[in-house]
Amino acid sequence: MSLGPGLLVAAPRSGSGKTTIVLGLQRALARRGMSIRGMKCGPDYIDPAFHAAATGFPSFNLDSFAMSRPLLGAIVSEAARSAGLVVAEGSMGLFDGIRQESGRTGASADIAALFGWPVVLVLDVSGHAQSAAAVALGCARFDPRIDIAGVILNKVASERHRRLVEDGMARIGLPVLGALMRNADLTLPERHLGLVQAGETEELDSRLERLADAVESAIDLDRLMALAGPTRLDSDGGAKSLPPPGHRIALAADRAFSFVYPHVLAGWRAAGAEIVPFSPLADEPPPADCDACWLPGGYPELHAGRIAAAERFLAGLRSFAEAKPVHGECGGYMVLGRSLEDGDGVVHPMAGLLPVETSYAKRRMHLGYRVARLAEGGMLGAAGQCLVGHEFHYASVVSSDTSPGAAFATITDAEGNDLGSAGHRNRQVTGSFFHVIALG
Incomplete structure (x- = not known):
């Protein structure tokens, strides 16, 4: 065809x-x-x-x-x-x-x-x-x-x-x-x-x-x-898109949170999900009538002071997470953590929903494909579900809970080399540095 x-x-x-x-x-x-x-x-x-x-x-x-x-x-x-x-x-x-x-x-x-x-x-x-x-x-x-x-x-x-x-x-x-x-x-x-x-x-x-x-x-x-x-095009069918994490998905969307692959959002909409954007930088909380919240990557390190001062957003996010799933990718993961150190060395308190502290002042590039298997079931699939994604950031982890039960997934690189565990999980809140592209 x-x-x-x-x-x-x-x-x-x-x-x-x-x-x-x-x-x-x-x-x-x-x-x-x-x-x-x-x-x-x-x-x-x-x-x-x-x-x-x-x-x-x-x-x-x-x-x-x-x-x-x-x-x-x-x-x-x-x-x-x-x-x-x-x-x-x-x-x-x-x-x-x-x-x-x-x-x-x-x-x-x-x-x-x-x-x-x-x-x-x-x-x-x-x-x-x-x-x-x-x-x-x-x-x-x-x-x-x-x-x-x-x-x-x-x-x-x-x-x-x-x-x-x-x-x-x-x-x-x-x-x-x-x-x-x-x-x-x-x-x-x-x-x-x-x-x-x-x-x-x-x-x-x-x-x-x-x-x-x-x-x-x-x-x-x-x-x-x-x-x-x-x-x-070959005639193969059966494309497996990343399933939507909910029917109404609260999506953080502004200059600090913007790294979402367009095919992922299109796939969610095609599956019948409604995406409801909100702006943490405008101090907006995730809408309470949504059943999942997604914090994408972006440049939170450039806006860390404003995010730390966004009391309505942080309080609303914590309240949302008490009953409904929340996931953060890269920058979103950093905001879900306990603190974020900006490029000037100033440490800003974040949502405190995941046991990790990150720093943009201690810069080191992380780049490459990631093949992940979920440690436990959640909004992205059942335990063992394979996800393929990509990591590209300069932030470093300065403190985190490394106990096995706290990990979000185990990961390898594109050649199958074991990279250990990735991200964190705290009840229904999950996050990692890699951006999911598709199901594996």
């Missing part, structure tokens, strides 16, 4: 400028009246929100390791059915992933191969000229499952530089779809987990318009669209 066309915009490495180019492409094509749908390869909860702002449609994550093929197919089918063009964005380098069998590495190339999307390669050509063609040729030959259909040159220094790079591309037969000159004004603001969130980016719409203007003047959009290929 095939649906509307799609293509994957990727790069040989991180930092090549693919996100800004993807957003410019999405907005420029949307301005033509096309129905453009964004997709993001890998466990990234920030870029899909930018895609949605650029296109006017929801964007979803695609992850070849964490998601089953039926789930991947269901997500893409829903998007491609109503799209004039799917413009997917790769993560890191095109082939960067984990050591797993082909098709399950988490690399962007897996997604291009699975859905038959041609790849448009963004090349940061600063610091080299004809040698850029050698990089592109290596990408074109490295994986026979995929098709590198063309390249976009980024960070070009001059017209002479452009001609030199294009000469190399002509020698290997790869079409150059366009070239963008070096322009610091086109970059988006960043912080420690990546881009500043879409909802926080000042004058986001005007920034997207400037990106679209730059892309439209530098890239042959008609030629690029002609390279897109039909979206290929």
Whole structure:
């Protein structure tokens, strides 16, 4: 079965400028009246929100390791059915992933191969000229499952530089779809987990318009669209989405709590759940008429003082937890703990519902897939239920209850290496640093 066309915009490495180019492409094509749908390869909860702002449609994550093929197919089918063009964005380098069998590495190339999307390669050509063609040729030959259909040159220094790079591309037969000159004004603001969130980016719409203007003047959009290929789906059904934790789910949603995978919320709604947002930063408690509360990740370390002073929120959360289940992921887990130390070394009291104290001042990056098995039954499933997720944060645990009965789950990394226990459980309150992507 095939649906509307799609293509994957990727790069040989991180930092090549693919996100800004993807957003410019999405907005420029949307301005033509096309129905453009964004997709993001890998466990990234920030870029899909930018895609949605650029296109006017929801964007979803695609992850070849964490998601089953039926789930991947269901997500893409829903998007491609109503799209004039799917413009997917790769993560890191095109082939960067984990050591797993082909098709399950988490690399962007897996997604291009699975859905038959041609790849448009963004090349940061600063610091080299004809040698850029050698990089592109290596990408074109490295994986026979995929098709590198063309390249976009980024960070070009001059017209002479452009001609030199294009000469190399002509020698290997790869079409150059366009070239963008070096322009610091086109970059988006960043912080420690990546881009500043879409909802926080000042004058986001005007920034997207400037990106679209730059892309439209530098890239042959008609030629690029002609390279897109039909979206290929296998006929497997039975996608197993993460079941909703309740019928009415209180969802913390503001600048401190925003890291929720769009496919998870869509799956809950499709299963009949109602999601009721509330804002801890506005000192709002979880609505009492909900039957479960979810505190997602985000940037609570940047708002720890306001959260500690949000008495209605904290009191309401404690009251809610007396009778109904509460779960926190990453930042939400930190807020459920006893205290949170911010980047300035100030310790702020938190909800005190889980026996853990965390610190952002003692920074150490934690990054990688997590395969978890629940220690006990609860809102995320029965004891032993397998969940696949991802961890990406800089916080450290400075004190916690490490007794076996207090653990939320046991975890391994993507290669099956035992990482011990993760998170905490206190009656109906649970939390951990990893973000759940799908059932295992």
